[in-house]
Amino acid sequence: MSRYPTTVSIREVGPRDGLQNEAIVPVAARVALIDALSGTGLARIEAVSFVSPTAIPPMAGAAEVMAAIERRPGVAYGALVPNLRGARDAIAAAVDEIEVVVSASETHNLRNVRQTVAESLGGIADVVALARPAGVAVEGIVSTAFGCPYEGDVAPERVAQIAGHLIDAGCTTLGFGDTTGMATPTRVEALLDALVTARVDLGCVGLHFHDTRGTALANVLAGLERGIARYDASIGGLGGCPYAPGASGNVVTEDLVHMLHDMGIATGVDLDRLIACAEQAQRLVERELPSAMLHAGPRTRLATR
């Protein structure tokens, strides 16, 4: 018997975490991509973020995107929000899930949102207090959970401590972000150990890897070994745009699904449709995406000569 989960839930983050780090894509094309993605069997899609369009121009028009997409039954559409104002906009746009973020690194949090970690946690509590009574789930995400580009290593105990605060604040689920691709398998194991020690329920844990240093699928495997069944991924590997210095794409959705399916792990996603979405994403950004499926195709696609 395999020690891996039999089923994995993938959250598609290409329309937000991916496109945020690409040249601007028009609202209509973002809507079309989200609608194509929701037709693949993906049950969770991070669709937009309600942030300042001045600060992050590719994310402008979040309300328009949410209003225009087809709301496919069974699919949860999520939005990242930086503050209470964003949360109000997200709830008004009828998102199913709100994501809030705090960095495990003080330096990164200060540079990213000009707040201390404690200030961010306070703001998150306010968002949760608004969202949960409105029937909206809230995922609390700890970024730089496997390392900070400014501070270097981040203690797993520190990450677990912040996770505890997020649970206490009322977050429904937790996410741990490898913001700049500094995770390796033993760091994944160390964090999960620290979460267990801190009595965090691993059933509510999702992992979010960037493939900056090639380790994303190995990190997923380390998570699977410990029974983690929720992963973020980005269609085509969107998000590694040269216009955004230091940015690098999330683990590629179709490559992740391909590996999981071959390992006998169900995702509910149709790989062929997913690859068609990756082709669509590649046309949007007009550059070659890092997707192995786009280059080589699935292992089941045999040579014809």
Place this chain on the structure above:
Amino acid sequence: MSRYPTTVSIREVGPRDGLQNEAIVPVAARVALIDALSGTGLARIEAVSFVSPTAIPPMAGAAEVMAAIERRPGVAYGALVPNLRGARDAIAAAVDEIEVVVSASETHNLRNVRQTVAESLGGIADVVALARPAGVAVEGIVSTAFGCPYEGDVAPERVAQIAGHLIDAGCTTLGFGDTTGMATPTRVEALLDALVTARVDLGCVGLHFHDTRGTALANVLAGLERGIARYDASIGGLGGCPYAPGASGNVVTEDLVHMLHDMGIATGVDLDRLIACAEQAQRLVERELPSAMLHAGPRTRLATR
């Protein structure tokens, strides 16, 4: 305590398996690359193959390469040979190790060397009988060990059976090649299980992954989980040249070393020197190599602003 090996031995295959699938690189530049690689701490380098220069033009001049390289003490220089004639040439060139290959797939073996698997095994026995008395080690490599581009899945029991024949023939060590990148972690586990069942000593097993479908480092992790401590890798990820249809590079040496070191696994290799070699390799092929270390650098390289 970690369940991983404390030390891993990496065989650098870029000068052979990598450059074989690239545009032709002059002998002097190949010699310079091998000499740079032997200065990184790598203890095993697949330097050349003694094959027909008509069949594989980039590998022409194997004897010249072997004669011109600096033979650094402690480094084993290997050559792939397709037959007895190649083995004689390799021994005359004073290689430390000969590699012989047979495919686990009849179709692949027939297409690759126009022999049945049984015929190839017979030829390998002849090579071993020549090489071992001459004091040259012989690694028997089973290619398409995780899948065949023509036949599809390959039964692990079949691979283990061939491995048994290679041991019986007198091979010193065994290699298992994921020739076209069809391996995933559970297939690695299944093969290692089959080898154990067939009473093959896992201590003599090396794994050779191509990153065609993004799973190479995850596959390495699956091998590490089972205690496998020998891996092939290619500097810069050489070998994915568009001129060779279907070719795709091996797992990237510097990305593998980076992950292993961060996991507390020693390799004896200097990562900075290795990255310098990857830059050298990239200049040779005049295209962007898939190395994450070349793009992003090690995780220890912190942001300066």
